[in-house]
Every structure is written in C-alpha cells, then in structure tokens.
Amino acid sequence: MAASETKERIAESLASLLNHNTFDKITVREIADEAEVHRKTFYYYFADKYELLAFVYQQFIVAAPRHDKPVTITLENWRPETIQLLERIADHSKLFLNAYPYDDGVWRQSTNEFVAARLSILLHAMPEYRYLKEDVIDTSAEFIAAGAIGIINKWANDNFKASPRTVLDQMTTANRLFNGILDRWKLS
Template identity: 90%
Template sequence: MALTLENWRPAVIQLLERIADNSKIFLNAYPYDDGVWRQSTNEFVAARLSILLHAMPEYRYLKEDVIETSAEFIAAGALGIINKWANDNFTASPRTVLDQITTANRLFNGILDRWKLS
C-alpha cells in the first residue's frame, strides 16, 4: 500500500499493531541488537515521512535536505515514544501511541511557532 496523506493514520496503527503482536520478539531482541533496530526503523519511518512531507503543498518550497532532516527528526521522536511504549510492556493501545506521537509533534510545532528566531 502506498502511503498518502489520506491513509497514513491507518497505516501507522497497523504498523504499531504488528509491533504489539510481536512484542515478545521485540522485547527479547531489541536490547541486544546494538542499535540495528533503531537505525533501520528510523530510516524506514523517515523515508515514509519524507513521502508525506513532499505531498504537503505547504512544504513543497522547502529544499530537499530540509525535508530529509525534518523527516529524520520526527522519526527519531516517534521512535522514542514507541520505545517508551515497549518499556511499558505495550500497555497502551496502538491508537493511544499514535495519539501521543501526533500530540508531541503538535506541541513541538507550537513551541517553534512561538519561538522568534532573529
């Protein structure tokens, strides 16, 4: 399935459900992979975020390196929330985790909007 602005939420929930469904594998493998999971997952998520950022008309004026760096930054934050979810033994629902990710992004955007760069 191609990721679009219209279907990204269900696609992310499906991904989080797969992580939760395989939580035992995740919890047993993650501490011993020397960061391979984090790196490969960050690259996977950042690549998909880049697709979404490119599809948003308000961001089409941005340079490619700005979009790529932004996608990597957002992906790292999302993975931080997913790792916290894993450390909490996946007690929250995938929908709750997605809400946490989107809320954190909105809050960060709000901070940046108020921060006057000179």
C-alpha cells in the first residue's frame, strides 16, 4: 500500500470514529485499530491525534474537492467557493461537532491560516486597498478570517440551523462593517 493511501486510511478512520464519539474520547489505539495499522505506523505519519485532526479537517472540510487544477480564489468566484466550504462543513456536521469543541484550537488555527491566505489574495486584488502596506493587508486578512471562523463556530453551536447562504451573508455584513472601519482609518 502506498504511503499516501495509508495516511488517508488513518484519516478516514478518525473521521469514521468521530461520527460516533467526541474527539477527547478517541485514542490513538482506537484510530490505529480502525485503520488496521500498528500504532508505530500511526506515529510514522502523525506526531499525535491533534496533528491527524488538522489533516482530517483539511481533507474532509477545508480543502476544495480534488480537481485536476487547484481553484484560485478571485473576486469573481469567492462567494461560490465560500458557499462550497460552508456546505462541506454542514455535510460533515457530525464530525465537526464531535471534534472542534475538543481540539485545543486545531480547527481555529488551521482554518484561520487557510482562510486568511485566500483573503489576503483577494484584498491585494482590490484596487481600493492598493495604497495599504502588505503587512496591513495581511493583518486585515487574518482579522477578517478570525471573524469568519467565529461566525462558523457560532453556526456550529446552533447545530447548523442556518443555511450556508445565510452564514455567508453574516460574514459579508461583518466584512462590510470592517471595511467601513478601514475607510475611516484611511481618511484620518
């Protein structure tokens, strides 16, 4: 079996276990047994179950579905790409709800980095923000991403009752408020 297949099988095993148990109750032994690998094999690929969980978040939720070519976020496609991300979260709601409250910040950190990197690209592409220094744009992207993750976490805590489009609207409204602050800052 190829190394990537083994790594993915271990990730699939954790995802499967998360459909029935909370992350804090799942052991490395259970993950290895579910994947039908030795514990040593688990530790060959992952330092601990938190590193594996970050990989699971990326594989099952954050990363776009596998395409021949990775999708580049643009000013034209960011809304449908964000809706797809939110739909993946909702599709994996059981996994998400059984993991993120117990993950010691793994969700927030890994997803914040992913979202902030894409937001930074978008902000750099906006002509009205070209006057800003690169570090200000990057910090703004991190700030907006943290807010978006907070909205997603609130949505999860409400058991995903709102639609992904409603959540995107909430993020957009929060971003408009932030843009208003930026515009006032620019004028002062």
